[in-house]
Amino acid sequence: MSAKILMTRQWPTAVEEYLRSRYDVTFNTSNVPMTESELREATRNFDVLCTSTSDQITTHVLSHPESKVQLICNYGVGYEHIDVNACKQRNIMVTNTPDVLTDATAELAIMLMLMVARRASENERNFRTTFSTDWRPTHLLGTQVTGKTLGLIGFGRIAKAVAMVASNGLRMKVLYHSRRRADAETETSLHVEYCQDIDTLLAASDFVSLHCPGGKETEKLINAERLQTMKRSAFLINTARGSVIDEASLINALHNQIIAGAGLDVYCNEPTVNKQLFDVPNVVLLPHIGSATTETRHAMGMRAVSNLEAWLEGREILDRLT
Ligand code: DGY
Numbered sequence: 585m586s587a588k589i590l591m592t593r594q595w596p597t598a599v600e601e602y603l604r605s606r607y608d609v610t611f612n613t614s615n616v617p618m619t620e621s622e623l624r625e626a627t628r629n630f631d632v633l634c635t636s637t638s639d640q641i642t643t644h645v646l647s648h649p650e651s652k653v654q655l656i657c658n659y660g661v662g663y664e665h666i667d668v669n670a671c672k673q674r675n676i677m678v679t680n681t682p683d684v685l686t687d688a689t690a691e692l693a694i695m696l697m698l699m700v701a702r703r704a705s706e707n708e709r710n711f712r713t714t715f716s717t718d719w720r721p722t723h724l725l726g727t728q729v730t731g732k733t734l735g736l737i738g739f740g741r742i743a744k745a746v747a748m749v750a751s752n753g754l755r756m757k758v759l760y761h762s763r764r765r766a767d768a769e770t771e772t773s774l775h776v777e778y779c780q781d782i783d784t785l786l787a788a789s790d791f792v793s794l795h796c797p798g799g800k801e802t803e804k805l806i807n808a809e810r811l812q813t814m815k816r817s818a819f820l821i822n823t824a825r826g827s828v829i830d831e832a833s834l835i836n837a838l839h840n841q842i843i844a845g846a847g848l849d850v851y852c853n854e855p856t857v858n859k860q861l862f863d864v865p866n867v868v869l870l871p872h873i874g875s876a877t878t879e880t881r882h883a884m885g886m887r888a889v890s891n892l893e894a895w896l897e898g899r900e901i902l903d904r905l906t
Contacts, residue, residue, distance in 0.1 A: 587631040587896060588652075592618050592639050595659060596878075599885030607896075617855075620645055627651035632895075634659060634888060637872075638855065641666040646674055655895050657888045660875070661685060662825060663905060664798040671906050678905040679891035683741065684883035685875035690745035692874045693793050693823045694754075696847025697734075699868045700819050701791070702726035706865060727790075727817070727844070729754055735789030736760040737782060737805070738796030738824065744774060746793060751775040761785045762796075786813040791821060798825025808833035811842055819845045823874045826851035831858055838864045849874050 588608050591600070594615040603609045610630070612618065617638045618626070623645045626633065631652050635641060636659040646653070646667065656666060656678045663680050671678050699705060703726045710724065711717070734750045736743040739762035750756040751774065758776045760766075765778050779785035782805070786792060792814060796802045806820065807830040814820070820843060822829055831852045837843050845866035851857045854872060861869060875884060887903070894901045 587654075588629060589632040589634060589892070590626055590630040591634045592623070593636050593659075595634070595885045596882045598882060599889060602886075602889060624648050627653045631655065632657060632892060634892070635666065636660055637662060637665055639665060641671075643667050643670040646670045646676065655679070655892070657892050657895075659884055659888050662798060664825065664827075668906055676906065677895065677901070679888070679895075679901055679903045680905055681884045681887040681891075682903060684887050685880050686741040686745050688877045688880040689742045689823055689874035690749060692849060692870070693742070693746045693795075693821055694749050696821045696823065696849065696868055696870070697791050697793065697819065698729055700821070700845040700847040700866070701729045703866075705868045727819075729756070729791070731755050731757075732790035733757045733759065733788060735779070735785040735792045736776075737785065737792065737794050738762055739766055739776075740795060742823070743793070743795035744770075746795070747774045747776050756791075759785050759788060782810065783813050786810055786818075787815070789818060790815065791819050793821040794824040794828050796824055796828060798827045802828050804828075804830040806830065806834070808836070811837040814843050816841060817844050819843065819847065821847045823849045826854060831861070835860050835864060838866055 586608055590610050591612055593612055600611060620640060620642060623639060627645065627648045628650045632655045633653055634657045641656060653676055656671060656676060658666060658680045661680050661682045663678065666678055668678055703724050707724050734756045736747060736758065739760045743760065747758045751758050759779050760776050761779045761782050771778065805828050811833055834846060838846060847868040849870045850872055861867060875881065891901050891903050
């Protein structure tokens with residue numbers, strides 16, 4: 585089958601070259617995100633949309649009467665930016681790219697935990713203005729991470745990878761909460777304890793790391809009340825989706841020392857970020873870079889390609905969401 589394929593953003597060069605040499609592909613050479621109306625218009629001309637988290641694939645985009653789209657190959661594991669129900673209704677298949685970004689994202693969660701606890705950003709900002717190490721016994725002291733308690737909310741692949749590093753590498757006690765309890769073998773091998781309710785986990789943890797999907801079900805899961813439930817000395821880490829935290833309540837909690845700090849890689853209204861966050865000293869802010877390593881971004885591209893090729897060749901699709 586000769587399908588017409590649209591790449592909505594630039595992908596790693598080797599992946600684009602692979603696609604260019606084999607398929608009828610149109611590339612977004614400007615690399616500027618397409619607007620909702622551009623995406624809707626594109627559905628008239630393409631069988632396959634290769635999307636990413638910076639595209640909003642809404643019912644409006646999908647509902648063009650002349651739409652040809654049959655497959656949406658998402659570059660990334662999260663897919664709350666795609667109206668999956670609207671795709672199902674229109675028999676549009678949707679795929680994502682799990683597994684390949686697990687370790688990179690887990691690395692980032694651990695990094696944020698260490699950065700915020702050891703006040704890495706504050707220390708570096710200070711260093712860059714004073715040009716002096718200015719060693720003093722009491723200067724910008726952080727919190728030790730080793731041996732503390734980490735609470736994971738959500739227990740998918742990334743949370744499990746974080747648990748492995750935290751318990752084996754940092755000798756942390758690891759608690760987790762998820763809708764479904766893991767089997768006993770998984771709990772034993774990862775040295776994790778299940779908490780039946782989120783509030784027990786929040787009250788017991790020195791670090792809380794979020795690993796649940798975005799979307800309506802988890803929207804503002806961490807709200808003002810839950811932030812109050814955390815220890816005043818605790819840190820909140822988010823590499824999942826910005827919508828999971830009520831950002832205004834978090835900003836208030838950070839300013840008023842309701843919690844000790846936060847490490848964030850994701851935000852409520854990306855690509856826009858609430859400017860008030862930049863005025864908070866005890867927060868580490870990264871620009872959604874969980875999967876941003878050369879190795880991982882290439883692997884994500886090739887995983888999307890393998891889904892595309894399975895669809896083109898009528899084979900079973902590994903990462904089928906609809
Ligand atoms: C993902 O894969 O979901 C990352 O957050 C990038 O979209």
